[in-house]
Amino acid sequence: MTKLPGKQMVVEALKREGVDVVFGFPGGAIIDVYDAMEKDGSIKHVLVRHEQGAAHAADGYARATGKVGVCIATSGPGATNTVTGIATAYMDSIPMVVFTGQVPTSLIGNDAFQEVDIVGITRPCTKHNYLVKDVHKLPTILKEAFYIASSGRPGPVLIDLPKDIQNQVAEFDYPDKINLRSYNPVVEPHTRQIERAFKLIEKSKQPIIYAGGGVIIANAHKELRKLAESIYAPVTMTLMGLGGFPGTHEQSLGMLGMHGTYCANMAMANTDLIIAVGARFDDRVTGKIEAFAPNASIIHIDIDPTSIQKNVKVDVPIVGDCRRALKKLVKVIKEDGRPQEVWKEKFQPWWDQIRAWEARHPLTYKKEPGVIKPQYVIEKLYELTKGKAIITTEVGQNQMWTAQFYKFDEPRTLLTSGGLGTMGYGFPAAIGAQMAFPNKLVVDVAGDGSIQMCIQEMATAMEQKLPVKIIILNNQFLGMVRQWQELFYDRRYAATEFSVTPDFVKLAEAYGAKGFRATKPEEVEDTLKKGLETDCLTIMEFAIAREEGVFPMVPAGKATTEMLLV
Amino acid sequence: MKHTLSVLVENEPGALSRITGLFSGRGFNIESLCVAPTLDQTMSHLTLVTSGDEHIIEQIIKQLNRLVDVYKVVDVSEGEFVEREMALIKVRAEDETRAEVLRMCDIFRCKVVDVSPKTYTIEVTGPESKLKAVMELLKPIGIKEITRTGTIAIQREKKTV
Ligand SMILES: Cc1ncc(C[n+]2csc(CCOP(=O)(O)OP(=O)(O)O)c2C)c(N)n1
Ligand SMILES: [Mg+2]
Numbered sequence: 001m002t003k004l005p006g007k008q009m010v011v012e013a014l015k016r017e018g019v020d021v022v023f024g025f026p027g028g029a030i031i032d033v034y035d036a037m038e039k040d041g042s043i044k045h046v047l048v049r050h051e052q053g054a055a056h057a058a059d060g061y062a063r064a065t066g067k068v069g070v071c072i073a074t075s076g077p078g079a080t081n082t083v084t085g086i087a088t089a090y091m092d093s094i095p096m097v098v099f100t101g102q103v104p105t106s107l108i109g110n111d112a113f114q115e116v117d118i119v120g121i122t123r124p125c126t127k128h129n130y131l132v133k134d135v136h137k138l139p140t141i142l143k144e145a146f147y148i149a150s151s152g153r154p155g156p157v158l159i160d161l162p163k164d165i166q167n168q169v170a171e172f173d174y175p176d177k178i179n180l181r182s183y184n185p186v187v188e189p190h191t192r193q194i195e196r197a198f199k200l201i202e203k204s205k206q207p208i209i210y211a212g213g214g215v216i217i218a219n220a221h222k223e224l225r226k227l228a229e230s231i232y233a234p235v236t237m238t239l240m241g242l243g244g245f246p247g248t249h250e251q252s253l254g255m256l257g258m259h260g261t262y263c264a265n266m267a268m269a270n271t272d273l274i275i276a277v278g279a280r281f282d283d284r285v286t287g288k289i290e291a292f293a294p295n296a297s298i299i300h301i302d303i304d305p306t307s308i309q310k311n312v313k314v315d316v317p318i319v320g321d322c323r324r325a326l327k328k329l330v331k332v333i334k335e336d337g338r339p340q341e342v343w344k345e346k347f348q349p350w351w352d353q354i355r356a357w358e359a360r361h362p363l364t365y366k367k368e369p370g371v372i373k374p375q376y377v378i379e380k381l382y383e384l385t386k387g388k389a390i391i392t393t394e395v396g397q398n399q400m401w402t403a404q405f406y407k408f409d410e411p412r413t414l415l416t417s418g419g420l421g422t423m424g425y426g427f428p429a430a431i432g433a434q435m436a437f438p439n440k441l442v443v444d445v446a447g448d449g450s451i452q453m454c455i456q457e458m459a460t461a462m463e464q465k466l467p468v469k470i471i472i473l474n475n476q477f478l479g480m481v482r483q484w485q486e487l488f489y490d491r492r493y494a495a496t497e498f499s500v501t502p503d504f505v506k507l508a509e510a511y512g513a514k515g516f517r518a519t520k521p522e523e524v525e526d527t528l529k530k531g532l533e534t535d536c537l538t539i540m541e542f543a544i545a546r547e548e549g550v551f552p553m554v555p556a557g558k559a560t561t562e563m564l565l566v
Numbered sequence: 567m568k569h570t571l572s573v574l575v576e577n578e579p580g581a582l583s584r585i586t587g588l589f590s591g592r593g594f595n596i597e598s599l600c601v602a603p604t605l606d607q608t609m610s611h612l613t614l615v616t617s618g619d620e621h622i623i624e625q626i627i628k629q630l631n632r633l634v635d636v637y638k639v640v641d642v643s644e645g646e647f648v649e650r651e652m653a654l655i656k657v658r659a660e661d662e663t664r665a666e667v668l669r670m671c672d673i674f675r676c677k678v679v680d681v682s683p684k685t686y687t688i689e690v691t692g693p694e695s696k697l698k699a700v701m702e703l704l705k706p707i708g709i710k711e712i713t714r715t716g717t718i719a720i721q722r723e724k725k726t727v
Contacts, residue, residue, distance in 0.1 A: 123584060124591050128634040131579070148634060182576050182637040306628040309621070 004172040006135045006165045007036035010099065013142035014043055016174055019070050021046060021061065021435050023054040025081075027074020029101025029114060032166040034072075046435060046464055049456035051078050053428040055085020055098065056454065060429025062094050063415045064390060065436045066219065068150050069094070074101045076114030079160075080121065084422060086156045087125040091419025092240060093217055095154035097145050098126075104164040105133060119160050127155030135168040140175060147178045152185025153304040154217060185303060189320030194328045197275075197299045197316045198336070204273035204297075206350040207233045210256070210285075213240030213418065214278015214302060214322050216411040221245065223326035224277060230333050232344040234354055236264040238279050239403055240418040247407035248387070253354065254363065257285040258554045259400045262361035265552070265560040267354055268293055276300045278322045281311040282419075291559035301325045361552070361565055363404055372521050374398070374473045374544045378405035380525050381443065381471065384532060389441040390433050392416065392426040394450030396480035398473045400550040402445045424453025427470060431457055434466040441469070441532065448474040448501055458511040461537045469531055472504055472541045475548065483549045487564070504541045513537035568597070569623050570649060570719045573612040573630060574637040577603070581610065581635040588633065594618065594626050598651075598716035609637065613718045642719045649719040652691045654679070655701070658708030659686045667707060674700050685710060 004012065010033050014022065021044040026034045037043055048054040051073040058069030069089075073082050079100040089096045103112040108131075119131045128148050130141050145157040201207060215224050221244050228235050228251050235245045236256040245252055256264035268274070274296045279285070286292040289311060300307075300314040301322055308317045318325050344351075365375040378401050381389075387407055392415040393399040399416055408414045415433060417425040430444040444451075451472055461468050475482075478496040485493050508515030514534050518527035524542065531540035552563040575581045582601060589596050597615040604611045616626060623641065630639045642649075659667045667686050671678060674696065680687035690700050694717060701709065 119580065120583070123580070123587055129580075133579075180634070183634045304632065306625065306632050309624060 001171050001173055003169050005036075005167050005169050006132070006138050006161065007032040007167065008040075009138050009142065009172050010161070011036045011040045011043065012172060013139070013146070013174060014070065017068065017146045019068070020044060022070040022072055023048055023057040023061070023432065024072030025051050025054055025074070025078060027078045027101060027114070029075035029103060029163050030072060030078070030099070030161070031101075032163065033099065033101070033161065046431070046460065048428070048460050050454065051081035052085050052424065053431070053454050053457040053460065055082040055096075056088065056422075056425050056428035057432035057435070057457075058096050058098075059085060059089045059094050059425075060392060060415050060432030061436050062089070062096055062432075063429070064412055064433035066412065067095070068146055069096045069432065070099070071096070072099045074114070075103055075118070076116045079116055079118040083121060083125070086122055086158065088417050088420045088422045088425055089156040090125045090127065092213060092417065093154050094156065095150040096156040097149050098156060098158040100158060100160050101166075102131065102160045102162040105162045106164070108162065118158065122158050125156075126158050129158040129160070131160045132162065132165050135165050135170045138165065138170070139173055140178075143175045143178050144180065148183065152187075186305075186319050187303065187321040187324060189301070189318045189325040189328060191328065193316055193318045194325065194332055197318060197329060198332045200273055200297050200299055200316060201231060201275070201333075205347070206271050207231070207273040207275060207347070208267050208271040209233050209235040209275045209277065210238075210268070210279055211235060211241040211244045211277045212238040212279025213244075215241055215244035218278060218303070218322035219411070220278070220323035220326050221411045223323050223330060225249075226330045227326050227333070230330060230340060230343070232340055232347055233275070234267055234351070236260070236267065238282070238285055238418070239416060241279060242403060242414045243408035243411045246409040248409055253358075255403050257560070258287070258556070259404065259550050259552065260560075261363055262552050262563060262565065263354060263357040265554065265563060266357045269559075269561045270353070271296050274298045276302075277326065278302060280307040283311075286311060287554050287560035288558055291561070364566055365548075366566065368545065370520065371545045372518060372524055372542050374401045374475070374542070374548055375405050376521065377471065377473060377524055377528070377542050377544070378402055378445070380528055381445075382406045384525075384528055385441060385443070389413070389443050390415065390437065392430040392433065392442070392444045394426040394444070394446040395421045395423045396447045396450060396478065397475070397483065397548070397550050398445050398447040398450070398479075400480075401473070404550075423450035427451060427468070428454050428457050430468045430470075431461055431464070431466055434461075434468050435464065443469045443471060446470055446472050447479060448472055448476060449478045449498070455507070458508070458513060458537060462512050465536070467534065467536050467538070470539045472539060473544050474501075474504070474541050475544050475546045476501065477546060480550070482547070486547065486549070487553075488555065504539050508537070508539040511537070513539065515539045515541070517541045517543070519543045567619065567623075568615060568617045568643070569641055570643040570647065570717060571614045571616065571627070571630070572640045572642050572719060573614060574604070575610050575612060576635040576637065577608050577610045578635055582612075584633050584635060585612065585630065588629055589616075592625075592629065594622065600716040600718050613716070615717050640721070642721050646722040647719050648722060649693050649717050650691055651694050651697055651715055651717045652689065653697050653701070653712060653714040654687060654689055655704060655709055656685050656687045656711040657704050658684065658710055660684055663707050667704070670700070670703055676700065
């Protein structure tokens, strides 16, 4: 067995966990780990310009690949700068390991220079975290961190490394497998529950599948499709679930919830059976909870027992991995033997109703001569990329228009901050995704507000020669907040208009990137074509209709059937 | 409804604050909390009294179980259980009340653990209801200081074989 200093243990663990790239920013308290990485030379490090960017990039890498994303920061301000990124990953259950430097153990608690209790600060927004006080425990902690981050309901894990620990030496006995008596996520669903679920499906006349991010995390998209097709049930998705079922599939009703389709929300309100898969009945989905799906029985598949029965009463809870649960359910349906046509016929009246809702209020927007509608930009983007790009988004209207008008057919092609709604997420996440897939087209759909929250990462993208494309839907507003003010605050636009915005084209050029701008509808397609074809970081700015809204919209706290329409 | 939860948790730094943080972060109540080592040095035992409807208690138990450090959670108040709490009460005991305090100690089977010319300190053990009763009776006489342990609880064994 070999003896290693803590800093080298970290590097060894990264290698054994198959980590090929880490995102970070150095400082005095983590300099030793950086030194060990440099000497080793086998791990690619992406130097960001702000630690928030490192955390989001690691998160984007994780979402795009399904692997654990890794980021590194120094103590104090470096560590606190990662917190938004950690909380973002936590809310969306993204596997991530975060390393932070810490002052030497002898100084902890002394208000030493750049000391902060990052373990205390991140306790409520990590799945688990560690302050390493004994180098002998480090190998196990490293193994545990990767295991905890990626198993069960995934999430970020933070390891705080005091400077002296990085330099102390101990046996490096890296466990192959980890067995934690207090942590044993249930992955195998109960067969009896699956059978009970099938009985409910059999009884149902108006079922709907409600799919969330869990489908994507569990790589259960194929199984979900099998389930949906074998019983010919309609499928609606949460923002996090988009791509978990093909958006172009005839059984897809699109997204539900606050900015969901009329049809999806009406179907949810009238269904007699919700089959929830890896979704958590979040308030943006249910609206006013008392009015939510009043006639529905609920089957709820989720790996996290706390998600079940949290917001709604569930008839058949199924705790376990979505993929395994769906597999079992499909098997039971197969064994039952009814072909798709039989189900299709049974649900025909329900489908007739659904198609009528679809026809009554399809997703749409009003065209106006001379002004660029953001929805049009997204439609064109979809056409030109044939739906094959990895799309990240910022937060706000830009995010919702993307969710509505880009059809995501594949999982892991939409990377967006759903739970926390973090402005500034999209661009660094695109950097992470592009690091993972250098040859894929990666596009961040941004707002003029959000893009400025992590704009400094343009230098990172240039340095790494990453051809990330940024589409700025520039309404010269913090548009989503403005929309609320327009609708619910008598158009008092308090603090939602910037009086100064940089010239984004010039800004791109200042970084050595390319910049294009479109101000008329006729220029949209051409600008997209030019911008998407470049081989470097590119900003495409679209001057869009300033006061365009996102519709349908369910006002916060209202029933989901009380939609404001275009 | 009041519930008494028995929680076994890894004896790791931060484990307790994960638990209390969960309660404050999610808006659950803690009425009392008692922590002590177990026979197994690597585990701590926590007795936690909380309140809420069925739905909230279910969430509390699930959320506790979700913490990586939590080994086991049992709602001991679901079945038959024994609960005890201890209080040390320093009560004014001067001329005319000295005898009365002692009489009360006798009735409630409390112990006098410290005596001064003007006070008695008494130890009372029992379910919370008993502690409350003693305190109510001593209040008019004059309680100078009080310290309580919080409830500990254990499930009863089945009486039949
Ligand atoms: C970090 C952060 N701060 C504030 C908010 C609140 N917020 C939500 S959407 C939004 C407006 C975003 O503006 P912009 O990026 O221009 O997007 P638009 O809605 O105009 O498309 C704001 C301020 C947030 N989600 N995240
Ligand atoms: Mg804007």
